[in-house]
Amino acid sequence: MLSRHAARSLSAHGRWFSSSVARHSKVAVLGAGGGIGQPLSLLLKADPLVTSLSLYDIRGAPGVAADVSHIDTPGEVNGYHADKLDEALEGVKVVVIPAGVPRKPGMTRDDLFNTNASIVRDLAAAIARVSPEAHVLVISNPVNSTVPIVSSVFEKAGVYDPRRIFGVTTLDVVRAARFVSGIVGTNPVDTPITVIGGHSGATIVPLLSQSPFGKGISGEAYEKVVKRIQYGGDEVVQAKDGAGSATLSMAYAGAKFTNALLRGLAGEKEVVTPTFVKSPLFADQGIDYFSSNVELGPNGIEKIHPLGELTAEERKLLEACLPELKKNIEKGKAFVEASP
Numbered sequence: 192m193l194s195r196h197a198a199r200s201l202s203a204h205g206r207w208f209s210s211s212v213a214r215h216s217k218v219a220v221l222g223a224g225g226g227i228g229q230p231l232s233l234l235l236k237a238d239p240l241v242t243s244l245s246l247y248d249i250r251g252a253p254g255v256a257a258d259v260s261h262i263d264t265p266g267e268v269n270g271y272h273a274d275k276l277d278e279a280l281e282g283v284k285v286v287v288i289p290a291g292v293p294r295k296p297g298m299t300r301d302d303l304f305n306t307n308a309s310i311v312r313d314l315a316a317a318i319a320r321v322s323p324e325a326h327v328l329v330i331s332n333p334v335n336s337t338v339p340i341v342s343s344v345f346e347k348a349g350v351y352d353p354r355r356i357f358g359v360t361t362l363d364v365v366r367a368a369r370f371v372s373g374i375v376g377t378n379p380v381d382t383p384i385t386v387i388g389g390h391s392g393a394t395i396v397p398l399l400s401q402s403p404f405g406k407g408i409s410g411e412a413y414e415k416v417v418k419r420i421q422y423g424g425d426e427v428v429q430a431k432d433g434a435g436s437a438t439l440s441m442a443y444a445g446a447k448f449t450n451a452l453l454r455g456l457a458g459e460k461e462v463v464t465p466t467f468v469k470s471p472l473f474a475d476q477g478i479d480y481f482s483s484n485v486e487l488g489p490n491g492i493e494k495i496h497p498l499g500e501l502t503a504e505e506r507k508l509l510e511a512c513l514p515e516l517k518k519n520i521e522k523g524k525a526f527v528e529a530s531p
């Protein structure tokens with residue numbers, strides 16, 4: 192059906208568009224029973240590019256699967272119990288990982304490392320064993336460390352292809368569009384803002400100067416909106432008051448990035464969006480993962496775009512980002528090296 196009829200899907204900039212390119216695309220969600228996993232599963236079920244959805248969690252995934260399977264879109268849905276991880280990963284093209292604990296007020300994302308590093312490492316080992324050619328989309332925090340963890344696990348297993356491993360930083364891009372449009376009075380859909388660096392506080396570097404709408408914001412308004420983009424996660428953590436962090440906006444962002452990747456994999460041209468990947472941009476400074484605009488295509492990452500021109504303020508933000516990012520990356524790599 193899908194290959195013969197135009198499919199409608201959410202574009203990188205939030206528009207619904209028609210696409211006649213759709214293939215077999217089995218997507219797995221690991222952590223599907225959680226705050227992000229449930230709405231993400233819902234949005235993926237609604238995406239016509241997802242022909243099969245495989246939902247896994249250590250608790251609750253079969254229930255989520257039964258629920259979303261009633262939605263009147265063609266994609267099939269299966270839910271898997273804790274001991275069925277290998278089955279959940281059979282034949283998947285894309286694996287999205289929102290498994291792990293979220294922050295509470297007063298915590299940094301790095302405070303999640305002790306719990307989430309081993310969860311992500313063990314899930315990555317299973318993917319490397321069962322579906323080594325899958326594209327892996329990491330949501331679990333701290334993303335600056337969990338992406339190097341997944342990559343190092345794949346490297347250790349001898350199946351590493353850096354074009355297929357992504358840290359999902361789309362929520363920063365979504366927030367930037369929303370916050371900037373609120374200042375300049377545009378529709379967020381028409382206000383894309385590139386956000387580079389990593390995914391935590393000072394490592395999040397918005398490039399307002401590269402947007403025709405963002406470049407006019409200056410002085411106190413500039414300082415304020417940059418801080419808000421960098422610390423948008425804290426805003427939600429505080430408002431939820433101990434009940435977790437962003438889940439609904441993150442599910443939206445995760446579904447948006449998954450859709451962009453699926454469109455690229457299906458051959459759509461010029462699908463470009465920021466994502467945290469193995470990158471040559473700052474490798475000479477020992478920072479070999481970085482988020483920047485990346486072109487997605489049939490092999491995953493087709494091209495990593497250069498940063499373009501930065502203002503003095505943006506260069507200062509970047510200077511503050513790099514040392515912290517380097518530490519986060521090294522921590523992730525060291526964790527896998529020290530693992531049995």
Ligand SMILES: NC(=O)C1=CN([C@@H]2O[C@H](COP(=O)(O)OP(=O)(O)OC[C@H]3O[C@@H](n4cnc5c(N)ncnc54)[C@H](O)[C@@H]3O)[C@@H](O)[C@H]2O)C=CC1
Binds near residue numbers: 250289292303334390
């Ligand atoms: N990349 C980003 O922009 C964002 C990342 N996050 C991160 O996403 C992660 C998940 O957040 P929430 O969904 O709110 O947490 P949650 O606690 O509501 O859900 C996490 C789910 O993971 C499951 N889980 C735990 N260990 C597992 C394992 N070994 N295998 C499979 N499933 C497992 C749990 O059973 C639970 O259902 C957190 O680390 C959070 O910090 C959250 C928001 C934005």
Ligand SMILES: O=C([O-])CC(=O)C(=O)O
Binds near residue numbers: 293300424437
């Ligand atoms: O703030 C958190 O812990 C969750 C997150 O990554 C975000 O909302 O950007």
